[in-house]
Structures are given as structure tokens and as C-alpha cells.
Amino acid sequence: MTETPHKMSARGVSVFYGDKQAVxxxxxxxAMDKVTAFIxxxxxxKSTFLRTLNRMNDTIPSARVTGDIMLDGExxxxxxxxxxxxxxxxxxxxxxxxxxxKSIYENVAYGxxxxxxxxxxxxxxxxxxxxxxxxGLWEEVKDRLQDSGTALSGGQQQRLCIARAIAVDxxxxxxxxxxxxxxxxxxxxxxxxxxELRGRYAIAIVTHNMQQAARVSQRTAFFHLGTLVEYGDxxxxxxxxxxxxxxxxxxxxxx
Numbered sequence: 001m002t003e004t005p006h007k008m009s010a011r012g013v014s015v016f017y018g019d020k021q022a023v024x025x026x027x028x029x030x031a032m033d034k035v036t037a038f039i040x041x042x043x044x045x046k047s048t049f050l051r052t053l054n055r056m057n058d059t060i061p062s063a064r065v066t067g068d069i070m071l072d073g074e075x076x077x078x079x080x081x082x083x084x085x086x087x088x089x090x091x092x093x094x095x096x097x098x099x100x101x102k103s104i105y106e107n108v109a110y111g112x113x114x115x116x117x118x119x120x121x122x123x124x125x126x127x128x129x130x131x132x133x134x135x136g137l138w139e140e141v142k143d144r145l146q147d148s149g150t151a152l153s154g155g156q157q158q159r160l161c162i163a164r165a166i167a168v169d170x171x172x173x174x175x176x177x178x179x180x181x182x183x184x185x186x187x188x189x190x191x192x193x194x195x196e197l198r199g200r201y202a203i204a205i206v207t208h209n210m211q212q213a214a215r216v217s218q219r220t221a222f223f224h225l226g227t228l229v230e231y232g233d234x235x236x237x238x239x240x241x242x243x244x245x246x247x248x249x250x251x252x253x254x255x
Contacts, residue, residue, distance in 0.1 A: 007032045007172055007202035008053060008090075013067035015048050015057060022048045025067070026228045028221055030172065035194060035203045037217035037234065039210060041249065045226040046206045047176050053204065054090035054174060055083055071172070088115055091165030095177040097157035099149030099164070104141050107149040107160055108132060111168040127167055134200075135163035136193050155186025162193065166201070173197065175205040179212065191216050210250060214238050222246045 006029040015023040023045040030036050030053070038046040048057070055076060057063040069076050076086055088111065099107050108128045109118075118124035128145070132138040137159045141152070149160050158178060165173055175194075179187040194216045197203060207213050213220055214234060221231040222243075230237060230246045241247045 006030060007072065008204075009068075009070045010049075010052070011068045011070075013049065013052055013065065013069060015045070015052060016064045016066075017060065018062040022226055023052070024226045026223075028228060028231055030202050030204050031219065032202045033199045034218040035198050035205060035216055036219040036221065037213035038204065038206045038221050038223060039208070039213050039249075040223035040229075042208065044223040046221075046223045049223070050174050050176055050204060050206050051092075053172070054087050054092055056092065058083065088168045089170055090172040090174060091168065091170035093158070093161050093165055093173065093175045093178050096181050097154055097161050099152070099157050099160050101148065101150055103146045104132075104149050104152070104160060105145040108163050108167045111164060115168055117168065131163040131167040132160075134166055134197065135159045136189065136196070137163055153186070155182050155189055158182060158186070158190060159193065162190075162197075166197070170201060172202045172204070175203065177206055177208060180208065187212075210238075222249065224249070 008030040011027045013023060013026045014021060026049055038050060040046050051057050052065050052069060057065055065077065071089065100110065105128055108131050109124050112118045112124060112127045118127055129138060132141060137156060140156060149157065152160060179190045182190065191212065194203060194205065205216065217234045219232070220234040220237040222229045222237065224245055230241060230243045237246065238250060241250060
């Protein structure tokens with residue numbers, strides 16, 4: 001079997017909340033070695049679609065998802081899919097940093113421990129250190145691993161949440177406006193981190209900040225009113241969009 005170039009593929013995905021359709025017939029591929037950005041005005045369905053990729057919408061009783069989403073060729077909505085395992089493989093970083101009210105060490109160690117990834121304490125120590133290093137946080141916190149994660153600054157908390165997501169060795173990382181609650185310096189650090197993580201994980205990021213999408217992604221998908229209007233290389237979307245609606249949004253006519 002030849003390896004598919006796409007880590008995840010969505011085909012004809014729609015999301016309904018009760019009678020209201022929030023996402024309409026979206027087909028998109030998430031490549032392993034590229035960062036894919038989802039842009040579009042507020043309420044256009046980009047975050048709702050992102051949450052279909054690790055079945056976060058399952059937690060909303062009225063939500064219903066149709067269509068196919070494949071991870072390495074396996075349908076994540078099939079009854080055979082273990083959702084806990086899926087969420088370990090497809091990690092999520094939210095808009096607001098949400099560290100557990102535990103120590104910095106325990107925030108990162110929690111996932112590997114419950115998934116049985118660390119047979120011994122030295123193994124766990126190594127995972128915690130490696131994850132914090134990958135998240136660019138190790139040097140800042142290595143002497144205070146027992147301090148509460150909630151005592152960190154907003155930007156540090158967000159990097160801690162990224163360390164927590166990568167500690168279970170995911171294959172895909174979803175980021176839902178990961179820098180929107182942060183100041184410019186912390187935002188720059190998160191963007192730098194996305195560059196460093198690229199290629200090691202397939203990354204999809206929702207952002208309302210077009211400059212950020214242009215800086216961090218190689219592929220961009222523009223959503224409007226629940227539909228995917230245009231999807232392509234980031235440079236092309238920002239310089240020569242094919243669709244009038246994309247052009248209007250990028251030039252600031254609406255949004």
C-alpha cells in the first residue's frame with residue numbers, strides 16, 4: 001500500500017446543530033508536511049469544521065456530522081474508531097489557554113500516563129522534558145516544574161497546552177485561534193513554534209488574523225457562510241484569489 005500524501009481528508013462534510021446547518025459540503029485535505037490555515041469572517045464555520053477533525057462536535061448533543069473524514073485512510077466516524085485514541089492522535093489547542101489546575105509537570109505528564117506511554121518515572125520525566133522543549137518552554141520552567149500551570153503567563157500557558165498536546169505523540173495538531181487571547185510578543189512565539197513543529201505533525205490552524213495565516217501556513221482555506229469558497233497554496237490565495245468573495249475578504253471589503 002502506498003502512503004497517501006494527505007494525513008487527513010474530508011469529503012462532503014456537513015455539520016448540523018439541530019435544524020441549522022453550520023457547515024455545508026466541505027472537502028479538503030490536510031497534508032503532513034504543511035500548515036493548513038482556515039480563514040474567514042466570524043461565524044463562517046471554520047472552527048466548527050476544525051472540530052469535526054477530532055470529533056469534538058460529539059460533545060454537543062444537537063450536533064450531527066455527515067460525510068467522510070479519513071485519517072491515514074481510516075474513517076474517523078466509523079463505529080470501530082476509538083474516540084479516546086483518536087483524540088490522542090489528533091490533538092487540539094484551544095483559543096483560550098486551558099491548563100489543568102495542576103503542576104506544570106502534571107499538565108504534561110497526564111496524557112502519557114493515562115495512555116500508558118511511560119512505563120517508568122524516568123520515561124515520564126523524559127517525555128515531559130522533550131514535550132516542553134518542543135513547545136519552547138523548557139528553559140523558562142525547568143526549575144519550577146512543581147508550580148501550578150495556571151500561575152504561568154498567558155503565552156506560557158498556551159505553550160504548556162501545546163506541550164500537553166504533543167506529549168501523547170499525536171500525528172495531527174488542530175489549533176483554534178491559538179494566539180487570539182495573547183499579546184504580540186507571545187503571539188510571535190506561538191507562530192515561531194508552529195514553524196518549528198511543521199513537518200513533525202500535520203497542523204491545521206483556525207485564525208481570524210490574515211497576516212498570521214500568511215506567515216504560518218503553506219495552504220489556506222477560505223470559509224464563508226458555512227461553505228468552503230476557495231482552497232489552495234497560501235501565496236496564491238493571498239495574491240491571486242480565484243473567487244471574488246475571497247478577494248473581497250482579503251482586501252478588507254467585509255469580514
